[in-house]
Amino acid sequence: MTEEPDFLGQDSDGGSEEVVLTPAELIERLEQAWMNEKFAPELLESKPEIVECVMEQLEHMEENVRRAKREDLKVSIHQMEMERIRYVLSSYLRCRLMKIEKFFPHVLEKEKTRRDGEPSSLSPEELAFTREFMANTETYLKNVALKHMPPNLQKVDLFRAVPKPDLDSYVFLRVRERQENILVEPDTDEQGDYVIDLEKGSQHLIRYKTIAPLVASGAVQLI
């Protein structure tokens, strides 16, 4: 993914409140978030700033394309770039929706028990979507089956019925910032806990639970 070619007179920065990002950096952030989301077993922190900025970027590009018509080559290249960005963004959001739908009671519970100041895994719109999904499904099950069942069985606790994300699943990662003294709990009881260091640039296959906080902080990248 290259930077915006200059000749269309593009001058934008997809900046958030604190940091000013070049378009290239923004897209890199998007791709990182996308890959992390794809390979993590649970729903990760929501990144509304990235989504907003990328959408802005796409709108910018569309404007420029519309203005600079008929110059086929530049237009084609920009349209191709737009398609690619749109694909990555859509794929990222789809991945999140899929996880939301798959783990909806747990996602909602996590949001309910979240403390103020802790980052949320759901954007406000995703939260609304999740609540609607839960209500829709509960209503359906109640009307079609549960209300016809014996009185003591009419409540199904979806939180217990729907499986949780498997945080013990293994993931591949690349280390971006050196980490020391990561405590690893082995699978079998015979081995004791041991401690490892993660060198910058190294790649590992490790249980997700061990490094979950490092994904959130950006110290490692799932691949």
Added chain:
Amino acid sequence: MLRKGGQSRSGASSPGQGSVLLSGTAAALARALGASANGNPQEDGLRQVLEEMKALYEQNQSDVNEAKSGGRSDLIPTIKFRHCSLLRNRRCTVAYLYDRLLRIRALRWEYGSILPNALRFHMSAEEMEWFNNYKKSLATYMRSLGGREGLDITQDMKPPKSLYIERQGLTVSTGMNLTIIAVISNSWAEAIHLSLVRCLKDYGEFEVDDGTSVLLKKNSQHFLPRWKCEQLIRQGVLEHILS
């Protein structure tokens, strides 16, 4: 999601009664999930399971009363067994219904907001209502993305990867010409935004990017922006010719 019922552990008879095939129907329901992709909702099967549950519950109620007042503690194992059957029936039923919902959900992503009639036929009224609520919820979410009209994330399902075909000076006469030109173009430009598609059925007017519209008649061929025709390709109206 809720794990399927698995093999039937039925066939046991409760003491003092004729043999009752417990949970057999429920397990059959769950097994029906594996069989058909989008069959009709097994309304009969569902009803049978619910009736069986009612019967089991009533038997249990009377036995519980007997056990308490008549001191018949020998009935307790049977009561427990029936309760387990009830729980299992509920689990199979809910698993079956939920799995159907997941398949219906997949239909929204495959076919778009409007389902082909053949599929609608296989859905119960409540399932249809669930589907409508789901697609409304999804639409609200998609519209909220970004500043303006939102982003339709049911598009762009595949990474862009088609051939670049020069728009001007190309006469579309036979497939042969196109192959040659495509091979030449491909070698220097991987950039793509147009696909060659053939129309499989009469569709009518279709608007493209610059405001012009194209008449999609059966067997006509067009160069169309790839992302615009994705959904039509999925619905079977257009067919991608070169890829």
